[in-house]
Amino acid sequence: MSTFLGMPATAPRGVGHLRGDESFPEAARKALGNEQLRRNLAHATTTIRGKSGAVVAELPDWQELRSAGSALKAATMARLPELLEQLEANVTAAGGVVHWAADATEANRIVTGLVEATGHRRVIKVKSMATQEIGLNEALEAAGIAPVETDLAELIVQLGHDKPSHILVPAIHRNRTEIRDIFLREMPGVDPALTDDPATLAAAARRYLRETFLSTKVAVSGANFAVAETGTLAVLESEGNGRMCLTLPDTLITVMGIEKVVPTWRDLEVFLQLLPRASTGERMNPYTSMWTGVTPGDGPQEFHLVLLDNGRTAVLADEVGRQALHCIRCSACLNVCPVYERTGGHAYGSVYPGPIGAVLSPQLTGVADNASLPYASSLCGACFDACPVKIDIPSILVHLRNEAPHPRTERIAMAAAAYTMDRPALYARAQHAAKLSRHATRLPPPLNGWTASRDLPQPPPETFRDWWAAR
Amino acid sequence: MRIALFVTCLADTMFPAAAKATVTLLERLGHEVVFPPGQTCCGQMHINTGYQRDALPLIRRHVRTFAPYDVIVAPSGSCVGSVRHQHAMVARGAGDLSLAARAEDVAGRTYELSELLVDVLGVEDVGAYYPHRVTYHPTCHSLRMIRVGDKPLRLLRHVRGLELVELPAAEQCCGFGGTFALKNADTSAAMLGDKMRHVLETGAEVCTAGDASCLMHIGGGLSRLGSDVRTVHLAEILAASEA
Ligand code: SF4
Numbered sequence: 068m069s070t071f072l073g074m075p076a077t078a079p080r081g082v083g084h085l086r087g088d089e090s091f092p093e094a095a096r097k098a099l100g101n102e103q104l105r106r107n108l109a110h111a112t113t114t115i116r117g118k119s120g121a122v123v124a125e126l127p128d129w130q131e132l133r134s135a136g137s138a139l140k141a142a143t144m145a146r147l148p149e150l151l152e153q154l155e156a157n158v159t160a161a162g163g164v165v166h167w168a169a170d171a172t173e174a175n176r177i178v179t180g181l182v183e184a185t186g187h188r189r190v191i192k193v194k195s196m197a198t199q200e201i202g203l204n205e206a207l208e209a210a211g212i213a214p215v216e217t218d219l220a221e222l223i224v225q226l227g228h229d230k231p232s233h234i235l236v237p238a239i240h241r242n243r244t245e246i247r248d249i250f251l252r253e254m255p256g257v258d259p260a261l262t263d264d265p266a267t268l269a270a271a272a273r274r275y276l277r278e279t280f281l282s283t284k285v286a287v288s289g290a291n292f293a294v295a296e297t298g299t300l301a302v303l304e305s306e307g308n309g310r311m312c313l314t315l316p317d318t319l320i321t322v323m324g325i326e327k328v329v330p331t332w333r334d335l336e337v338f339l340q341l342l343p344r345a346s347t348g349e350r351m352n353p354y355t356s357m358w359t360g361v362t363p364g365d366g367p368q369e370f371h372l373v374l375l376d377n378g379r380t381a382v383l384a385d386e387v388g389r390q391a392l393h394c395i396r397c398s399a400c401l402n403v404c405p406v407y408e409r410t411g412g413h414a415y416g417s418v419y420p421g422p423i424g425a426v427l428s429p430q431l432t433g434v435a436d437n438a439s440l441p442y443a444s445s446l447c448g449a450c451f452d453a454c455p456v457k458i459d460i461p462s463i464l465v466h467l468r469n470e471a472p473h474p475r476t477e478r479i480a481m482a483a484a485a486y487t488m489d490r491p492a493l494y495a496r497a498q499h500a501a502k503l504s505r506h507a508t509r510l511p512p513p514l515n516g517w518t519a520s521r522d523l524p525q526p527p528p529e530t531f532r533d534w535w536a537a538r
Numbered sequence: 539m540r541i542a543l544f545v546t547c548l549a550d551t552m553f554p555a556a557a558k559a560t561v562t563l564l565e566r567l568g569h570e571v572v573f574p575p576g577q578t579c580c581g582q583m584h585i586n587t588g589y590q591r592d593a594l595p596l597i598r599r600h601v602r603t604f605a606p607y608d609v610i611v612a613p614s615g616s617c618v619g620s621v622r623h624q625h626a627m628v629a630r631g632a633g634d635l636s637l638a639a640r641a642e643d644v645a646g647r648t649y650e651l652s653e654l655l656v657d658v659l660g661v662e663d664v665g666a667y668y669p670h671r672v673t674y675h676p677t678c679h680s681l682r683m684i685r686v687g688d689k690p691l692r693l694l695r696h697v698r699g700l701e702l703v704e705l706p707a708a709e710q711c712c713g714f715g716g717t718f719a720l721k722n723a724d725t726s727a728a729m730l731g732d733k734m735r736h737v738l739e740t741g742a743e744v745c746t747a748g749d750a751s752c753l754m755h756i757g758g759g760l761s762r763l764g765s766d767v768r769t770v771h772l773a774e775i776l777a778a779s780e781a
Contacts, residue, residue: 091722092721092722092723092724092725095722095724095725096724099724099725099728105728405710405711405713405729406722406725406729409725409728409729410725439721441588442717442718442721442722443722443725444715444718445678445711445713445714445715445718445722445726445729446586446678446679446715446716446718447678447682447711447715448678448679448681448682448683449678449682449709449711451682452682461683462627465585465586465588465624467588468586468587468588469588469589469590469631470588471588473588473589477587478589481584481587481589481592482589482592484583484584484592485581485584485589485592485593485595485596488547488578488579488581488596489578489595489596489599491575491576491577491578494578494579498550498551519723519727520723520727520730520759520762521727521730521755521758521759521761521762522758522759522761522762523758524552524553524754524757524758526551526552527552527553527554527555529554530550530551530554531545531549531550531554531557531558532545532550532573534554534558535561535573
């Protein structure tokens with residue numbers, strides 16, 4: 068037992084993928100220069116947006132469902148410790164083993180140790196944001212264990228030595244010609260005559276994965292939900308690769324963020340409607356797999372659940388920011404975000420891109436480590452409207468901006484502006500001074516970003532208050 | 539009705555035509571407009587850039603200035619949004635609960651122009667005449683923060699001589715976002731590029747909106763392109779008349 072010494076810890080540096088090497092504006096500039104990327108993104112997000120919008124419109128009670136999801140999440144967060152203990156008791160009673168990981172380093176150590184104990188050197192993986200977040204694949208590789216991603220898009224990213232750029236469609240930034248090239252270069256046993264026809268590409272991946280599924284004894288998954296009252300874990304997916312991983316191996320290790328718990332089986336009813344419609348634009352996702360501990364003679368005979376904090380308790384401690392923990396990773400906010408649509412996911416420097424990433428990553432790491440992310444939004448509010456659990460992302464962004472460290476020159480300018488605006492006489496004088504800049508159509512740094520692509524309007528000869536006074 | 543004008547710092551300094559048009563329009567409809575002295579800025583820029591402490595005196599000033607009035611109007615969806623959704627929140631954050639309560643009170647009496655016209659004054663035909671081909675951009679804060687819905691369109695549809703053309707992908711952000719346009723200038727420019735393309739596709743002579751800030755952004759971009767499409771605030775169109 069350690070003693071609690073104030074603010075809960077944030078995710079550690081040097082491990083996992085929550086921090087980028089560059090600030091958002093710098094990384095975004097590079098992405099914006101890539102025409103192919105922008106075309107791929109605009110095409111993909113527009114398609115998903117349309118699909119999701121259509122199936123959401125089918126439900127007359129969509130707004131009520133959103134409210135229910137939001138209320139369930141808030142109620143869960145309010146008694147998270149108790150629910151997690153209940154989950155632990157029920158998983159244990161069903162023959163599973165529960166591990167608590169304070170952060171990425173500890174979680175990686177636990178999982179690596181568990182795999183090593185089986186004596187196997189290869190694991191198959193179900194797509195999981197939690198394991199991406201902690202950099203589990205890198206940790207396993209460092210221990211001489213080969214992780215194989217089995218989600219098609221995740222496999223493309225892994226084979227391409229690339230990083231995911233979308234929560235749901237990690238390879239959204241790639242088109243099929245690029246994918247064919249990656250397969251030809253990296254996929255063991257691939258047909259050298261491979262074309263870029265989608266069905267042929269899928270068949271190639273299937274052939275490779277089948278063989279891997281049947282010969283690998285250990286699997287690692289994440290979890291979309293965990294039901295406290297029964298100790299049941301759930302994974303939702305579209306390809307069936309998840310079900311193969313969850314049923315074929317002897318050992319199953321699940322890494323789950325502590326916010327994924329739901330109190331009762333009944334609560335799932337709401338989320339199983341919200342998630343697929345918001346996420347893939349489907350009425351129901353193709354595969355919903357649920358398992359409770361171990362069942363003799365059926366499925367994995369050893370089950371481990373790793374409960375991951377990695378900064379989540381710190382998020383929970385923030386009254387405004389804690390809503391970010393309600394996220395069910397549907398990626399609807401990414402698909403409607405005009406900033407994400409132009410920059411793609413890599414610019415966010417974290418496994419959590421887009422609007423949710425802009426609020427979640429800085430909270431998990433501490434705002435100072437991701438200070439540009441709360442500004443990676445025009446506060447247009449499209450994410451708030453799209454979110455199936457009604458997370459008020461714009462308000463969290465504004466809240467985090469208030470916590471972020473500010474550049475000195477900006478601090479001075481803002482204080483000066485507020486000082487002037489709080490003194491009407493001074494303010495009127497400043498308005499007149501603006502007229503002196505009448506012929507400046509370009510601004511000096513750091514304001515030149517504005518005039519690089521827009522003309523400044525000419526200040527009018529008379530302000531409104533002058534006009535009013537003379538009236 | 540006696541209506542207090544919250545001019546907003548941007549309209550006051552850079553776009554007085556929008557504010558003057560608001561006065562002209564409301565007086566033509568038979569109302570008395572007053573301009574409470576002492577008003578400057580609602581503090582939105584400070585709040586949205588992460589300077590809530592600096593915004594606090596501006597919020598105090600705003601609340602003090604407008605507390606005596608029953609109906610307050612601003613020709614800006616985003617400033618009304620700030621008054622309505624941010625003032626009380628910032629006051630509460632600073633532990634000033636009495637200011638928060640007064641801010642909520644003022645917010646409850648503050649309307650964006652199209653809201654005032656349609657919801658409070660009950661008019662959709664304001665007797666305007668504007669013989670031009672016009673497209674309307676529903677700015678994000680008007681659309682999603684204060685939810686003016688189709689009120690501006692209903693007003694525009696009653697303007698004589700006006701041909702309203704639909705803007706493709708109208709609900710996409712123009713990329714302004716206050717200091718976003720400075721802090722993320724490249725992304726902002728990319729968003730603006732698409733918005734301008736859509737405006738030009740309509741073949742409209744005029745692009746209108748309820749926010750001077752977004753119009754400044756779009757207008758600045760169009761001017762750089764050398765386009766002769768003009769950006770005109772909704773208030774100016776509604777105030778225009780035959781004579
Ligand atoms: S924040 Fe909301 S919309 Fe975005 S991924 Fe999470 S649940 Fe989906």
